[in-house]
Amino acid sequence: MTEAETFPPVSRDRRLALLGAPVESGASRRGCAMGPAALRVAEIGERLRRLGYAVDDHGDVAPQPVEGLELPGKARDAAAIAGWARVLAERTYGLLQDGATPVVLGGDHSLAMGSVAGVARHCAEAGRELFVLWLDAHADFNTPSTSPSGNMHGMPVACFCGEDGFDGVFDDAFQARVGPANVAMVGVRSIDEDERTLLRKRGVEVVDMRAIDEWGVAAPMREFLRRVKSRNGVIHVSLDVDFLDPGVAPGAGTAVPGGATYREAHLIMELLYDSDRVVSADIVELNPFLDDRGRSAVVLAEMTASLFGQTILARPARPVS
Structure with a gap:
């Protein structure tokens, strides 16, 4: 398989594969298990189809x-989380092997252990470098x-970066x-003390809300995308609803004030689409029980549409350099 066949551009003739992951074992509050259903009610699939994509909804996986x-x-409910991680790794890997773009609908953010593991295996076999854009109020780098x-x-x-403490979550097939x-x-604005120390030791890039307040989102995003392109890399986008300010999207179990605005979030999505580097995504932590008449679900569905090309006006294709 050639490089172009392995990672075709996310053009509108590329298939998008929706995959529900109603996991809530990793969270402290119940309700995330209803997230995939709420995103479907918010017409996430229909919005993508209106953009011209072939969209296959594969339903919800079971651990x-x-x-x-x-x-x-x-590590609470480690066996349950491992069960979700293993099936999601297999499914995202299989969808990419089949030429589709997996979009995982969560579910709490522990599901990214599996989704990213599957994407990482595919990238390793294809000889392409994988980058992860983590849009979240939290760093999620605890062990x-x-x-x-x-x-x-x-x-x-921490798990998909290979930190100690996660032996047994995956079998040997998904060690990438x-x-x-x-x-x-x-968008990070809540980090635990030991987590902060580990992030600094490992050299993870953290663009916190202070940096966004000073520089906006365009400058750090363009720098990130330039780095990805210089390494001929591809991107997995993992979007947590609490990346957004609670005033924009209240349906988050771990909401933190001072998050991204509606337009900041959409600009990030539009720049990602312009880059032509996105090969997979997670949309996570939506808790409909805490939402306001489906507002957060609609916002996330709209952001997903922006990630795959919805704009206010037609623009020149993929100008990011």
Whole structure:
């Protein structure tokens, strides 16, 4: 398979594959399991079809049974999370192998352990470098030994970056990792103390809200995209609803004030589409029980449409250099 066939551009003749992951075992509050259904009610598939894509909704996955897994330190429901991670790794890998672009609908953010693992395996086999754009109020770089709560939705980045403490989550087929220097976190405004120390040691790029207040989102995004292009890399986008300010999207179980505005978020999505580098995505942590008449679900569906090319006016194709 040639490089072009392995990673075709996300043009409108490329198939998008929606995959629900109603996992909430990693979160401290129940309700995320309703997220995939709420996104479908918000017409996420229909919005993408109106852009000209062939969209296949593969329904919701079910976790693989994993018995007896215990991780050292604090890691609540580790066996359940491993069950979700294993099936999601297999499904995202298989969809990419089949030429589709997986869009995982969550579900709490622990699902990214699996989705990114599958994408990383595909990229490793294709000889392409994978970058992850983490749009989140939280860094999610805790490990079982650093986490104050043990909630595993605060651990996925540490897991797919290969930190210690996650042995047994995957079998040998999904051991590909993402280099910490290939992770860019944007919109972060809540980091635990030990997590902060680990992020600095590993060299993860963190664009916090202070940086966005000073420089806006365009400058750091363009720098990130230039770096990806210079390495001929591809991007997995992981979008947590709490990346947005709670006034824009209240349906978050771990909402933090002072998040991204509606237009800042859409500009990021539009720049990502222009880059022609996005090969997969997660839309996570939507808790309809905490939402206001479906407002957050609609915002996330609109942002996903922007990620795949919806604009106010027609623009020159992919101007990012």
